[in-house]
Amino acid sequence: MGGMVHSVMEFLYLGIIKTKINTLERLLGLYEEYWQKDWNDLIVINNKEFSKEHYFELGKKCIANYYQRYYPFDQDQTLGVEKKILLNWGDYEIVGYIDRLARNRPGLYSIHDYKTGSIMGQEYADKDRQLALYSMAVKQAFREAKKVSLVWHYVAFGEDVISERNDGQLEELKSQILGTISEIEKAEENNDFPARETKCEWCGHWERCPKKKHLYKVANLPVNEYLKESGVKLAKKYIEFYQKRSAINKKAREEAGIIEQEISKIEDAIFKYAENNELEVLDGGNHLVCIKRNKDYAFPRKSTEPKEYMELDELLRDTKYWNDVSDISFSKIKRFLDEGILEKNMEEKIIEISPPVEKTSISIRKNNNNED
Numbered sequence: 001m002g003g004m005v006h007s008v009m010e011f012l013y014l015g016i017i018k019t020k021i022n023t024l025e026r027l028l029g030l031y032e033e034y035w036q037k038d039w040n041d042l043i044v045i046n047n048k049e050f051s052k053e054h055y056f057e058l059g060k061k062c063i064a065n066y067y068q069r070y071y072p073f074d075q076d077q078t079l080g081v082e083k084k085i086l087l088n089w090g091d092y093e094i095v096g097y098i099d100r101l102a103r104n105r106p107g108l109y110s111i112h113d114y115k116t117g118s119i120m121g122q123e124y125a126d127k128d129r130q131l132a133l134y135s136m137a138v139k140q141a142f143r144e145a146k147k148v149s150l151v152w153h154y155v156a157f158g159e160d161v162i163s164e165r166n167d168g169q170l171e172e173l174k175s176q177i178l179g180t181i182s183e184i185e186k187a188e189e190n191n192d193f194p195a196r197e198t199k200c201e202w203c204g205h206w207e208r209c210p211k212k213k214h215l216y217k218v219a220n221l222p223v224n225e226y227l228k229e230s231g232v233k234l235a236k237k238y239i240e241f242y243q244k245r246s247a248i249n250k251k252a253r254e255e256a257g258i259i260e261q262e263i264s265k266i267e268d269a270i271f272k273y274a275e276n277n278e279l280e281v282l283d284g285g286n287h288l289v290c291i292k293r294n295k296d297y298a299f300p301r302k303s304t305e306p307k308e309y310m311e312l313d314e315l316l317r318d319t320k321y322w323n324d325v326s327d328i329s330f331s332k333i334k335r336f337l338d339e340g341i342l343e344k345n346m347e348e349k350i351i352e353i354s355p356p357v358e359k360t361s362i363s364i365r366k367n368n369n370n371e372d
Helices: 002-017 024-038 052-071 130-141 167-190 212-218 224-226 230-278 308-319 331-336 343-353
Strands: 079-088 093-105 109-113 147-154 159-164 281-283 287-297 357-366
Touching: 002 024, 002 052, 002 093, 002 109, 024 147, 079 130, 093 130, 093 167, 109 130, 130 147, 130 167, 212 230, 224 230, 230 281, 230 287, 281 331, 287 331, 308 343, 331 357
Parallel strands: 109 147
Antiparallel strands: 079 093, 093 109, 147 159, 281 287, 287 357
């Protein structure tokens, strides 16, 4: 769906470059033509709550939202669509394609990117590397470009997110990218590719990656060779026995689940009893039940609380503590808080983001005083 919407946007602005404004009806008709031509039943929809019809209609909505917001498309001068850009840094060359490059007025250019997914927060837009790299290439190619706006059009919502980088930020980004290139070259020399399963479909190193190279190796084998390949045979045999074991253990797991529920209920009762009676150990005959209370902090997680995580990151980034807690080491921040190392103002700000919480746990040990 995203690819079809991009194709329609390209068609729209290629017409505008030649002074032709296509009607919304024409664009929606073209979208349907593209869809019917390119759809095939091998396309997988991961979210089973939605059908291809849902995505088809969403694409139409994206096009209509954009058209109605920007018609008659005279806000700027389009210089190119799907425009190839090159960044040359000595021995290195970076290639990219801009959805649409425009000039708003002399000296002010804009890079436009069409997104059919969820809206990106401003803090992430201000740190995005892709469009920032494009802006560097634009400034190299167009000497009059003093400022380059980065514009993400979230067409499903009819909203835009806009950012910009100054020359100092672009130089810092260049340094970071060159550092990454250096890491890649070192990995190639040492044949050391630590796997990180993020956006693997975009990666060009499957043949080297320990998590992907077997998939790469057998992907194009004929069926008879695939089934005879040693790794495939081992994996299939393991899966067969694993599934047998899972079937045998299903009843045991169900019983264990019931036991876990009962343990949880009793733990709650023990915590309340111990708190009400100011106890840390309960006598259980041959064994003792020990209640431990630890002070902790509700640190925000990057995956579930991105806003609060970014607040904590920005709070610490420019301080003398950053070298110790970079990438936010919660254990080190906790130690700083517990040992009173931080300035009072810094401590208060961190606690505002990550309020104290009490964590309790239960353990059992032998009661050496009971001879029964």
